[in-house]
Amino acid sequence: MKMPLDQRLAEQLRQDGFCVIPDALPPETLRRAKEALDNAVTKMRAEGESTFDQKIDYTDANIRVQNLPDRDPIFGELLEWPEAIEIVHHLLGPDAIVASFTANIALPGSRSMKIHSDQALVEPGPWEEITALNIIWCLDDIYEENGATRYLPGSHNIRTFEELPADAEAQMTPFVAKAGSLVAMEGRVWHTSGANVTKDQERRLIFAYYLKPSVRPSVDWEELIKPDAAADH
Numbered sequence: 001m002k003m004p005l006d007q008r009l010a011e012q013l014r015q016d017g018f019c020v021i022p023d024a025l026p027p028e029t030l031r032r033a034k035e036a037l038d039n040a041v042t043k044m045r046a047e048g049e050s051t052f053d054q055k056i057d058y059t060d061a062n063i064r065v066q067n068l069p070d071r072d073p074i075f076g077e078l079l080e081w082p083e084a085i086e087i088v089h090h091l092l093g094p095d096a097i098v099a100s101f102t103a104n105i106a107l108p109g110s111r112s113m114k115i116h117s118d119q120a121l122v123e124p125g126p127w128e129e130i131t132a133l134n135i136i137w138c139l140d141d142i143y144e145e146n147g148a149t150r151y152l153p154g155s156h157n158i159r160t161f162e163e164l165p166a167d168a169e170a171q172m173t174p175f176v177a178k179a180g181s182l183v184a185m186e187g188r189v190w191h192t193s194g195a196n197v198t199k200d201q202e203r204r205l206i207f208a209y210y211l212k213p214s215v216r217p218s219v220d221w222e223e224l225i226k227p228d229a230a231a232d233h
Helices: 007-016 027-046 073-079 082-092 227-231
Strands: 018-021 062-065 097-106 132-138 182-186 203-211
Touching: 007 018, 007 082, 007 182, 027 062, 027 073, 027 097, 027 203, 073 097, 073 203, 082 132, 082 182, 082 203
Parallel strands: none
Antiparallel strands: 018 182, 062 097, 097 203, 132 182, 132 203
16 A cells, blocks of 8 residues: 655656655754765775776766665665655555665766666666656755756656657756755656766765566665664664
8 A cells, every 4th residue: 555645746746757855854864874975985995995887977076885775874764764755655655675775976077977767777668657766865955066967857758768859968957956855756757967067066965766576676685785784674
């Protein structure tokens, strides 16, 4: 049984394919999440673990942190955040699974990745129903100049690759949100990371990627999560 969702948010998700909830995180939770992510990057580099994924990014000004639940307990809290879970259950049902939980930090000089929809990455078209969803946590103020995610309005109605406009990238617009906001974006929305053209501002986003259980997840949590971290959740 799906959990109820505020009618306004449900309508925005239906009409636009996304919704934004400002101030979803209390200030102290936001502070802890920022600190935990920054500490994770520092530890990864100290241990020689790469923060650059050359398969999807052009430069190392995009920092990628994988497997967040294993990095700090705060990330497990975010996976279970009530407002996020309400949206997940509303769109994907109560048996939805966490396919991945990652962070993308855009430093000055970072560039956009290729446009895509997260649902198109895991199943072939036509995409007649929602099977994927991203819950995006904004740890910084997100705006066009510092690399806000750019999306194609109305693209959650696209059913096949052939329906994607040839000038899709030119039609894209950025998500704008304050630090502490939650952005829910269904998997059929076509989007890309923005370019950070500022001189000294970074943009920290956390992505919780959920799937219907009929779709194979991209990670095996039993293999990735250390026993002590798994015991916390």
